[in-house]
Amino acid sequence: xxxxxxxxxxxxxxxxxxxxxxxxxxxxxxxxxxxxxxxxxxxxxxxxxxxxxxxxxxxxxxxxxxxxxxxxxxxxxxxxxxxxxxxxxxxxxxxxxxxxxxxxxxxxxxxxxxxxxxxxxxxxxxxxxxxxxxxxxxxxxxxxxxxxxxxxxxxxxxxxxxxxxxxxxxxxxxxxxxxxxxxxxxxxxxxxxxxxxxxxxxxxxxxxxxxxxxxxxxxxxxxxxxxxxxxxxxxxxxxxxxxxxxxxxxxxxxxxxxxxxxxxxxxxxxxxxxxxxxxxxxxxxxxxxxxxxxxxxxxxxxxxxxxxxxxxxxxxxxxxxxxxxxxxxxxxxxxxxxxxxxxx
Amino acid sequence: xxxxxxxxxxxxxxxxxxxxxxxxxxxxxxxxxxxxxxxxxxxxxxxxxxxxxxxxxxxxxxxxxxxxxxxxxxxxxxxxxxxxxxxxxxxxxxxxxxxxxxxxxxxxxxxxxxxxxxxxxxxxxxxxxxxxxxxxxxxxxxxxxxxxxxxxxxxxxxxxxxxxxxxxxxxxxxxxxxxxxxxxxxxxxxxxxxxxxxxxxxxxxxxxxxxxxxxxxxxxxxxxxxxxxxxxxxxxxxxxxxxxxxxxxxxxxxxxxxxxxxxxxxxxxxxxxxxxxxxxxxxxxxxxxxxxxxxxxxxxxxxxxxxxxxxxxxxxxxxxxxxxxxxxxxxxxxxxxxxxxxxx
DNA sequence: TTCTGGCACTCGGATGGTCGGAGTGCCAAG
DNA sequence: CTTGGCACTCCGACCATCCGAGTGCCAGAA
Numbered sequence: 001x002x003x004x005x006x007x008x009x010x011x012x013x014x015x016x017x018x019x020x021x022x023x024x025x026x027x028x029x030x031x032x033x034x035x036x037x038x039x040x041x042x043x044x045x046x047x048x049x050x051x052x053x054x055x056x057x058x059x060x061x062x063x064x065x066x067x068x069x070x071x072x073x074x075x076x077x078x079x080x081x082x083x084x085x086x087x088x089x090x091x092x093x094x095x096x097x098x099x100x101x102x103x104x105x106x107x108x109x110x111x112x113x114x115x116x117x118x119x120x121x122x123x124x125x126x127x128x129x130x131x132x133x134x135x136x137x138x139x140x141x142x143x144x145x146x147x148x149x150x151x152x153x154x155x156x157x158x159x160x161x162x163x164x165x166x167x168x169x170x171x172x173x174x175x176x177x178x179x180x181x182x183x184x185x186x187x188x189x190x191x192x193x194x195x196x197x198x199x200x201x202x203x204x205x206x207x208x209x210x211x212x213x214x215x216x217x218x219x220x221x222x223x224x225x226x227x228x229x230x231x232x233x234x235x236x237x238x239x240x241x242x243x244x245x246x247x248x249x250x251x252x253x254x255x256x257x258x259x260x261x262x263x264x265x266x267x268x269x270x271x272x273x274x275x276x277x278x279x280x281x282x283x284x285x286x287x288x289x290x291x292x293x294x295x296x297x298x299x300x301x302x303x304x305x306x307x308x309x310x311x312x313x314x315x316x317x318x319x320x321x322x323x324x325x326x327x328x329x330x331x332x333x334x335x336x337x338x339x340x341x342x343x344x
Numbered sequence: 345x346x347x348x349x350x351x352x353x354x355x356x357x358x359x360x361x362x363x364x365x366x367x368x369x370x371x372x373x374x375x376x377x378x379x380x381x382x383x384x385x386x387x388x389x390x391x392x393x394x395x396x397x398x399x400x401x402x403x404x405x406x407x408x409x410x411x412x413x414x415x416x417x418x419x420x421x422x423x424x425x426x427x428x429x430x431x432x433x434x435x436x437x438x439x440x441x442x443x444x445x446x447x448x449x450x451x452x453x454x455x456x457x458x459x460x461x462x463x464x465x466x467x468x469x470x471x472x473x474x475x476x477x478x479x480x481x482x483x484x485x486x487x488x489x490x491x492x493x494x495x496x497x498x499x500x501x502x503x504x505x506x507x508x509x510x511x512x513x514x515x516x517x518x519x520x521x522x523x524x525x526x527x528x529x530x531x532x533x534x535x536x537x538x539x540x541x542x543x544x545x546x547x548x549x550x551x552x553x554x555x556x557x558x559x560x561x562x563x564x565x566x567x568x569x570x571x572x573x574x575x576x577x578x579x580x581x582x583x584x585x586x587x588x589x590x591x592x593x594x595x596x597x598x599x600x601x602x603x604x605x606x607x608x609x610x611x612x613x614x615x616x617x618x619x620x621x622x623x624x625x626x627x628x629x630x631x632x633x634x635x636x637x638x639x640x641x642x643x644x645x646x647x648x649x650x651x652x653x654x655x656x657x658x659x660x661x662x663x664x665x666x667x668x669x670x671x672x673x674x675x676x677x678x679x680x681x682x683x684x685x686x687x688x
Numbered sequence: 689t690t691c692t693g694g695c696a697c698t699c700g701g702a703t704g705g706t707c708g709g710a711g712t713g714c715c716a717a718g
Numbered sequence: 719c720t721t722g723g724c725a726c727t728c729c730g731a732c733c734a735t736c737c738g739a740g741t742g743c744c745a746g747a748a
Binding site: 140141143145147153155157163165239240241242244245255256257259260262263 | 603
């Protein structure tokens with residue numbers, strides 16, 4: 001039967017690879033003749049045509065209309081990425097340039113800003129960088145400041161250089177002694193700990209204070225825990241939207257939902273959230289859950305100081321993108337950002 | 345001579361107004377017949393044609409090609425905005441909606457975020473909101489935290505709810521007593537003061553400390569002054585880029601430089617910086633210094649808590665925009681944001 | 689003077705027909 | 719299984735035509 005799962009032989013795979021490469025380069029459907037001319041496949045166009053027919057049968061490529069060349073489908077790109085392409089490493093000068101550019105950063109905001117711009121430039125696509133997430137980092141310091149008799153400001157500083165502050169309304173006047181005591185105890189236990197672990201280390205704290213002070217302690221701790229747990233505060237930085245103009249011919253239709261998606265931090269966060277914890281994730285076309293991005297691909301990867309990923313970054317481009325090059329750039333940038341963060 | 349400055353009579357102005365209104369509505373060059381049909385000008389098309397010829401002579405309108413309708417020039421829009429149009433006030437329900445939407449904000453970030461989205465929605469254009477600038481606000485509290493023996497963290501909290509922090513490397517170990525003393529004195533003098541005034545109020549402070557502590561005090565103060573003076577930290581929030589897709593037919597060409605401009609915070613800041621301190625500023629087409637925005641108009645205005653402007657906001661759209669409506673929306677939003685800020 | 693109706697003219701854009709070429713599928717022979 | 723040949727398809731470019739909106743100008747009315 002034709003329905004049986006047919007193993008694609010090496011030459012068919014080579015043809016698919018060639019189609020992807022050519023199409024990415026020229027943006028035009030690629031025909032059998034052109035293929036044979038540009039890649040030395042060692043066979044005739046007719047043979048290639050047969051292979052193409054088979055590839056189309058299996059759903060890897062597709063014809064816009066009869067008597068036109070072929071275009072890879074999402075499935076075709078998927079196979080290409082999984083089996084046919086190697087991540088293209090950055091050249092030594094490129095790596096030096098990345099390193100040098102990122103080295104100039106002065107603080108966390110700057111690191112993220114530089115990273116996202118760099119990534120957009122290297123890939124000529126839209127770049128997205130998530131701020132190092134609170135949940136994976138550790139506490140450097142927690143500060144409590146009395147602003148008014150019953151108002152305390154809570155400042156949380158993480159090892160990634162991020163600072164979060166919250167105002168706390170206390171049930172009654174808060175003495176400086178109490179505050180100092182609380183501050184000392186909280187820091188003694190929490191400093192250096194990973195954020196998600198902190199609540200567990202502090203939950204018996206109210207019991208150590210006098211009954212009169214307990215409501216205040218409880219409220220402050222509650223706010224602290226809230227801050228620690230806060231996922232919604234995750235921030236994202238974007239760059240390279242102007243690269244969208246290179247998308248294609250059916251322009252406004254494609255670009256509008258993408259622009260809309262890019263404005264929704266939630267969408268972007270979810271997008272990056274789908275990145276596997278280890279290794280690079282490539283989502284091609286329809287594989288993206290968000291409908292507006294159905295004709296784009298997302299290449300994303302985690303990065304972090306040390307060996308553990310604290311946040312994600314990636315790029316968004318047309319499904320017809322240079323996957324090996326993009327993946328190389330994304331990987332390289334992620335690696336160097338990680339190094340920078342580890343150093344600071 | 346034809347070169348003499350000719351006063352435009354009322355009817356010509358009415359014709360110009362009608363042309364602008366129609367063109368903004370239809371996006372198509374408008375001809376004499378259509379004009380007479382849609383606005384009851386009380387004269388015949390032929391008369392209108394004569395007026396149009398005059399208006400073109402003076403440079404207020406322009407013909408894409410012979411035998412096409414007329415399109416307003418930048419100069420035409422300018423006259424329209426200056427003399428022919430009234431700012432269109434928001435309706436009561438609209439005002440209520442604005443108020444309600446902004447009232448839900450929980451902190452400064454949220455206020456700005458909501459404002460920018462609201463503005464983008466109301467005007468269906470790209471909205472830009474500058475964070476309340478440090479330089480116009482007042483000090484609510486300054487906090488000093490010892491992080492390490494010779495490292496102090498400086499936190500500046502303003503009345504607009506903004507928080508800035510800086511790490512200070514001190515020349516030697518910093519005792520908690522010194523820090524407490526310094527903290528108390530700094531706050532006593534600076535709290536409630538406008539940021540630019542603070543350095544003047546503190547410059548004799550080192551003299552009040554013992555010689556041994558002076559280097560530390562000096563360094564901390566220097567960092568504080570730097571933070572206060574910092575203009576480059578001005579931040580901007582953006583929304584509505586997807587509205588760019590409604591720009592026009594010659595699409596990618598127009599939109600690309602605009603997207604590029606929007607990514608350059610510096611450009612946007614300068615753009616808003618050109619806003620007059622009082623009243624609304626409208627920059628039309630070539631009036632914009634930045635070349636990429638030569639086919640857009642920028643409507644901007646200051647906003648602030650109380651009667652004084654602490655920052656700017658505005659929208660960017662095609663020169664062919666609904667000026668009265670846009671100006672009304674911008675003004676209304678600015679007013680309500682000001683109120684919100686004043687309350688919090 | 690200023691406005692109006694009439695008129696000849698221009699020109700962009702839509703419509704439709706033709707044509708070439710790139711590309712295909714199939715087939716029979718190597 | 720591969721190859722060259724061949725008939726076929728169909729997109730897109732090119733061109734000619736045509737329609738109509740819009741114009742400028744002019745002579746006559748108000």
